[in-house]
Amino acid sequence: MYDIIGDVHGQAEKLEALLRKLGYREQRGVWRHPTRKLISVGDLVDRGPQQKRSVDMVRAMHEAGEALVIMGNHEFNAVAWATPDENGEPLRPHSPHRFEQHEAFLREAEPNPDWYRSTLDWFKTLPLYLELPELRVTHACWHEPSKAVIDAHTDTDGALLADAWQRAARKGHELYDAIEVMSKGWEIPLPEGYSFIDEGKHERYHIRTQWWRDDSRLYRDIALGVDDGSNLPDGEVPGAALPGYDHAKPLFLGHYWMKGEPCLQSSRIACVDWSAGKEGPMVAYRFDGEDELSNDKFVWTR
Numbered sequence: 001m002y003d004i005i006g007d008v009h010g011q012a013e014k015l016e017a018l019l020r021k022l023g024y025r026e027q028r029g030v031w032r033h034p035t036r037k038l039i040s041v042g043d044l045v046d047r048g049p050q051q052k053r054s055v056d057m058v059r060a061m062h063e064a065g066e067a068l069v070i071m072g073n074h075e076f077n078a079v080a081w082a083t084p085d086e087n088g089e090p091l092r093p094h095s096p097h098r099f100e101q102h103e104a105f106l107r108e109a110e111p112n113p114d115w116y117r118s119t120l121d122w123f124k125t126l127p128l129y130l131e132l133p134e135l136r137v138t139h140a141c142w143h144e145p146s147k148a149v150i151d152a153h154t155d156t157d158g159a160l161l162a163d164a165w166q167r168a169a170r171k172g173h174e175l176y177d178a179i180e181v182m183s184k185g186w187e188i189p190l191p192e193g194y195s196f197i198d199e200g201k202h203e204r205y206h207i208r209t210q211w212w213r214d215d216s217r218l219y220r221d222i223a224l225g226v227d228d229g230s231n232l233p234d235g236e237v238p239g240a241a242l243p244g245y246d247h248a249k250p251l252f253l254g255h256y257w258m259k260g261e262p263c264l265q266s267s268r269i270a271c272v273d274w275s276a277g278k279e280g281p282m283v284a285y286r287f288d289g290e291d292e293l294s295n296d297k298f299v300w301t302r
């Protein structure tokens with residue numbers, strides 16, 4: 001069956017340690033397991049010390065048929081950074097904040113233009129989600145209406161069509177919104193006058209949410225990544241706040257920089273991003289086809 005791994009963010013050494021612990025061995029440059037396949041939820045790049053090595057490891061597995069890989073928001077952004085719009089401006093504007101987010105990758109990619117080009121070409125082949133008979137994988141949020149929009153702009157392997165990148169990066173286009181939801185999650189604006197400072201020391205006016213929850217609509221319950229909840233409104237999110245999850249199949253996510261000991265978000269939702277890109281562990285969920293997920297199937301290395 002499948003071992004689903006979280007965001008790598010340039011931490012190739014942590015990934016190697018995890019693969020070894022899971023029983024994978026490197027053979028002629030490709031990590032393999034005798035009976036299992038790997039699934040990556042995306043976000044191989046940005047932040048960490050080994051950008052190229054992280055990409056090459058997972059790409060070699062992908063090309064050898066040992067891994068399935070989806071695109072995270074960081075791979076999407078890497079392509080948009082390097083792709084011009086119809087006026088020759090980058091699809092992702094090169095602001096100082098965005099440069100800072102992408103700097104570790106650019107520092108390794110720009111001196112290796114052939115590798116850079118080839119890596120972006122590979123990123124462009126990656127689907128934005130996976131739906132297999134026994135499980136689903138998305139980077140941040142499973143949302144059927146957004147999935148339907150993405151399907152209208154992708155090929156049969158799930159890769160965005162070559163001419164869809166312009167639409168994908170255009171604010172206000174339905175494809176832009178759909179990719180925002182699936183790969184960045186269900187974010188909601190804070191009411192006028194509210195903001196918080198994230199770990200990157202940037203002021204934020206939107207919160208990431210535990211979009212799958214149906215038991216609370218309080219800002220302080222559903223917010224993710226806000227260390228001090230007292231900065232948030234003491235009340236409920238207005239309107240039909242969260243999309244919820246139908247729980248039809250087990251679902252695996254990355255993206256959320258979770259903290260503490262890896263655990264399930266529900267009996268059918270497992271986030272496998274526990275901040276390996278910072279000081280957290282690299283985490284996998286060992287999936288064997290079970291309908292109900294279990295906390296004791298998380299495996300991790302620090």
Ligand SMILES: [Mn+2]
Nearest residue numbers: 007043255256
């Ligand atoms: Mn990430």
